[in-house]
Amino acid sequence: MSGRARVVVVGGGVAGLAAARALAARFEVVLLESQDRVGGKLVTAEFRGRPLDVGPDNFITRNDAAVRLCREIGLADELLAPATSRAAVYARGRPRPLPAGLVLGVPTDLRALRRSGVVGTAATLRTALDLVLPRSRATVALAGSLRGGDAGEAYGDPTVHEVLVPRIGRAAVAALVDPLLGGINAGDCSRLSLRASAPQLASAAAGARSVVRALRGRAPATPGPAGAATPAAPLFLGLRGGIESLATGLRRACEQAGVTVRTSCEVTGVELAPTGAGPSWTVRFGGGQVLADGLVLAVPATSAGRLLADAAPEIALECATISYSGVATVTLAWPEASVPRALARLLDPAPDAPGDHPALPGSGVLVPRATGGIVTAATFTSTKWPRSARPGEVVVRVSAGCDGDGRALELDDGELVDAVRAELAALLGITDAPLDRLVWRWPASFPQYESGHLARSARIAALAGALPGLALAGAAYDGIGIPACIAGGERAGASVGGRIGR
Numbered sequence: 446m447s448g449r450a451r452v453v454v455v456g457g458g459v460a461g462l463a464a465a466r467a468l469a470a471r472f473e474v475v476l477l478e479s480q481d482r483v484g485g486k487l488v489t490a491e492f493r494g495r496p497l498d499v500g501p502d503n504f505i506t507r508n509d510a511a512v513r514l515c516r517e518i519g520l521a522d523e524l525l526a527p528a529t530s531r532a533a534v535y536a537r538g539r540p541r542p543l544p545a546g547l548v549l550g551v552p553t554d555l556r557a558l559r560r561s562g563v564v565g566t567a568a569t570l571r572t573a574l575d576l577v578l579p580r581s582r583a584t585v586a587l588a589g590s591l592r593g594g595d596a597g598e599a600y601g602d603p604t605v606h607e608v609l610v611p612r613i614g615r616a617a618v619a620a621l622v623d624p625l626l627g628g629i630n631a632g633d634c635s636r637l638s639l640r641a642s643a644p645q646l647a648s649a650a651a652g653a654r655s656v657v658r659a660l661r662g663r664a665p666a667t668p669g670p671a672g673a674a675t676p677a678a679p680l681f682l683g684l685r686g687g688i689e690s691l692a693t694g695l696r697r698a699c700e701q702a703g704v705t706v707r708t709s710c711e712v713t714g715v716e717l718a719p720t721g722a723g724p725s726w727t728v729r730f731g732g733g734q735v736l737a738d739g740l741v742l743a744v745p746a747t748s749a750g751r752l753l754a755d756a757a758p759e760i761a762l763e764c765a766t767i768s769y770s771g772v773a774t775v776t777l778a779w780p781e782a783s784v785p786r787a788l789a790r791l792l793d794p795a796p797d798a799p800g801d802h803p804a805l806p807g808s809g810v811l812v813p814r815a816t817g818g819i820v821t822a823a824t825f826t827s828t829k830w831p832r833s834a835r836p837g838e839v840v841v842r843v844s845a846g847c848d849g850d851g852r853a854l855e856l857d858d859g860e861l862v863d864a865v866r867a868e869l870a871a872l873l874g875i876t877d878a879p880l881d882r883l884v885w886r887w888p889a890s891f892p893q894y895e896s897g898h899l900a901r902s903a904r905i906a907a908l909a910g911a912l913p914g915l916a917l918a919g920a921a922y923d924g925i926g927i928p929a930c931i932a933g934g935e936r937a938g939a940s941v942g943g944r945i946g947r
């Protein structure tokens with residue numbers, strides 16, 4: 446080994462790349478990635494000659510880790526706001542624009558909720574009851590668990606449903622919270638921990654008598670009309686060439702800083718040396734091994750668990766209890782004329798300039814579980830990202846499947862496209878055969894932050910911190926969004942760097 450301590454980063458997703466970059470100035474860094482490319486879930490494919498994000502297509506800016514990193518690695522000019530942020534939800538027989546004032550699906554403007562027609566009068570009144578009902582047991586438990594930090598486990602870790610159903614009613618939760626918050630996580634809100642999956646919502650709701658009132662003022666400003674300039678900074682940003690340019694930019698920055706990046710290199714085992722002089726870790730991969738003073742495992746928890754089975758069985762056991770859900774994205778293109786004219790009026794009942802708005806107004810339609818289909822959301826990619834569509838065509842990217850519903854991933858490509866087309870015909874009225882299709886499968890790709898997740902994540906970090914130079918990073922632990930994964934990768938790098946110190 447050279448004079449500098451060596452750190453091996455396993456996993457070249459955004460978390461691993463961020464960790465490697467954070468370590469590069471002080472250490473010899475080797476990044477090992479099993480696929481023939483870096484980026485993990487960050488994939489930009491080509492569809493009809495245009496860049497198309499088949500996984501994530503943007504990131505939130507409220508956590509500034511991704512924007513900051515893009516600026517640091519020279520991608521500032523590549524940042525691109527979606528052309529619209531207005532979305533709709535399929536409710537009571539047709540797509541309807543989301544009411545203003547939602548915070549992750551929780552309505553804070555009850556007049557807007559009533560006007561939207563997303564739920565009926567009785568359900569709106571039930572939501573309004575939140576304003577007068579006494580404090581609920583779950584919000585009190587939530588406050589206790591937040592006060593107690595990791596030790597707050599004693600108060601339980603209420604699920605999204607346990608906190609919100611008693612406050613705003615089952616109908617509003619099913620129509621709005623499940624498709625929004627559940628959709629982001631491909632999860633089941635009756636199992637997801639509110640604290641882990643929606644920390645801002647949890648801190649506002651904790652101990653509050655009225656959740657609706659506590660969240661007022663936290664709702665993003667009502668989006669302006671599609672295409673209109675919005676004075677506030679965009680809540681989400683993508684990248685001009687597609688989200689994968691973040692991964693390629695990061696790889697370039699890592700290599701310029703001296704990181705050795707090896708792709709098509711699957712790590713098959715890690716061994717911890719007996720305490721004493723010399724490197725702590727032996728990292729094995731097909732046909733070789735590398736010794737390391739520090740080790741960042743930036744792989745899904747299932748992989749991390751397998752790799753640590755011998756060296757750290759307690760961590761392996763904790764990792765094995767994190768479950769994953771899978772989805773497929775199915776992208777379809779049609780000529781604009783295939784979209785029924787009536788649909789635009791449903792999606793945008795009051796256009797600024799009639800006749801001059803897109804065939805598919807808004808960023809897309811969320812689909813609640815109650816519809817019984819496999820489609821959970823249809824993104825109007827051609828409207829949200831005009832660069833991804835040819836003029837005169839519409840592109841719709843459908844997400845199918847979620848926790849507890851593996852039907853989409855069981856179908857072959859032809860069956861999946863047929864099922865999605867049949868559902869889109871019912872949801873949007875588009876019945877023509879598409880010009881093109883692209884199926885992308887994401888099995889076991891969304892870690893499920895179920896009740897107890899934060900305590901488990903803290904135990905994993907503590908166990909790793911007790912071993913020489915080890916840290917775990919990535920979507921499995923402290924946030925599944927791209928900014929959270931970047932921040933987690935950087936934290937893992939700092940933790941390992943601080944402990945091996947040379």
Ligand SMILES: Cc1cc2nc3c(=O)[nH]c(=O)nc-3n(C[C@H](O)[C@H](O)[C@H](O)COP(=O)(O)OP(=O)(O)OC[C@H]3O[C@@H](n4cnc5c(N)ncnc54)[C@H](O)[C@@H]3O)c2cc1C
Binds near residue numbers: 478710711712
């Ligand atoms: C369909 C979809 C849509 C999404 N949409 C959004 C969105 O719009 N906005 C947003 O912020 N987030 C979104 N996400 C979530 C976000 O993309 C991910 O949580 C994040 O990219 C995960 O990064 P990661 O580095 O933790 O893991 P990954 O990207 O999974 O990277 C892990 C890497 O480790 C490698 N690996 C695994 N095992 C080994 C091994 N044994 N040896 C070597 N390498 C190994 C894998 O090949 C992979 O490259 C979406 C995710 C999906 C699937």
